[in-house]
Amino acid sequence: MPLHRTPSSRIRAVRGDAAGPVRRSYARVPAPARTARRAAAFTVTLALASAAATGCGHGESKPASSSSPATPPVAPGSPTGTVGTATATASPTQDLNRFQAQVNKVTAKDLAHSWHSGCPVPPSGLRMIVMNYWGMDSRPHADGRLVVNASAANKLTGVFRKLFENKYPIHKMVPVDAYKGSDFDSIEDDNTSAFNCRNATGSGSWSQHAYGLAIDINPCENPYVTASGHIDHPRCVKFGDRSRRDPGLIHAGDSTVKAFASIGWGWGGSWVGTRDYQHFSSNGR
Numbered sequence: 001m002p003l004h005r006t007p008s009s010r011i012r013a014v015r016g017d018a019a020g021p022v023r024r025s026y027a028r029v030p031a032p033a034r035t036a037r038r039a040a041a042f043t044v045t046l047a048l049a050s051a052a053a054t055g056c057g058h059g060e061s062k063p064a065s066s067s068s069p070a071t072p073p074v075a076p077g078s079p080t081g082t083v084g085t086a087t088a089t090a091s092p093t094q095d096l097n098r099f100q101a102q103v104n105k106v107t108a109k110d111l112a113h114s115w116h117s118g119c120p121v122p123p124s125g126l127r128m129i130v131m132n133y134w135g136m137d138s139r140p141h142a143d144g145r146l147v148v149n150a151s152a153a154n155k156l157t158g159v160f161r162k163l164f165e166n167k168y169p170i171h172k173m174v175p176v177d178a179y180k181g182s183d184f185d186s187i188e189d190d191n192t193s194a195f196n197c198r199n200a201t202g203s204g205s206w207s208q209h210a211y212g213l214a215i216d217i218n219p220c221e222n223p224y225v226t227a228s229g230h231i232d233h234p235r236c237v238k239f240g241d242r243s244r245r246d247p248g249l250i251h252a253g254d255s256t257v258k259a260f261a262s263i264g265w266g267w268g269g270s271w272v273g274t275r276d277y278q279h280f281s282s283n284g285r
């Protein structure tokens, strides 16, 4: 039996990332309930963005434009250092066309829905990378936020630098807490995320996401596909056709797979049987 499930994972079976060819199944939530959850999630997102904005007064993932000043990437928690071209005192006119990232500490309060007592890594072992990312609208976006294991934060920042420089487009990047820890809702919103303290389906062991050592990228364009070909999110079913070349699709040997391989991370798209095209992890599972 799975251990230490989060409240949300009690009502929705969790992902089979580490469990091999196990079909994911989710208890469907009626549309009105989902709408309410979405509204709540939006409020959380706004609260996070508001906390992060430190008076700059903007929402999350604001597209850059030549007529509006960019907002430096900041987030809850105390900065623990800067990475790459990021600075803690970035100018409001900084160039979003350059990759910038900052690695911040997080607290249990920051991870209200994704972490709980009993999780294998304490909040002190996690970090939030705040970075700009290339959007599906072919523009750079500020305030991408990804919670990962502290031991991997700098290496992953290097990976996302490569993705940015390759103009690999990402639809959205906020912590799964914005969806109250619901993996299903995060995927439904095509959100890129990493840490989530949850078990792998049927294994009773933690998913690599519970360690912050797995990342799901553009999960709609890169779906989890069971051995029989099932995809759980209807609007993402078309992306089961991996010969498609839509923006954001990840293919074997492409620059995104290579970027993760450069730090030794494996890709779920190379699994046999069940394939998880969105999933990259430190141990390849």
Ligand SMILES: [Zn+2]
Pocket (backbone or CB within 6 Å): 017, 209, 214, 215, 216, 276, 278, 279, 280
């Ligand atoms: Zn995953």
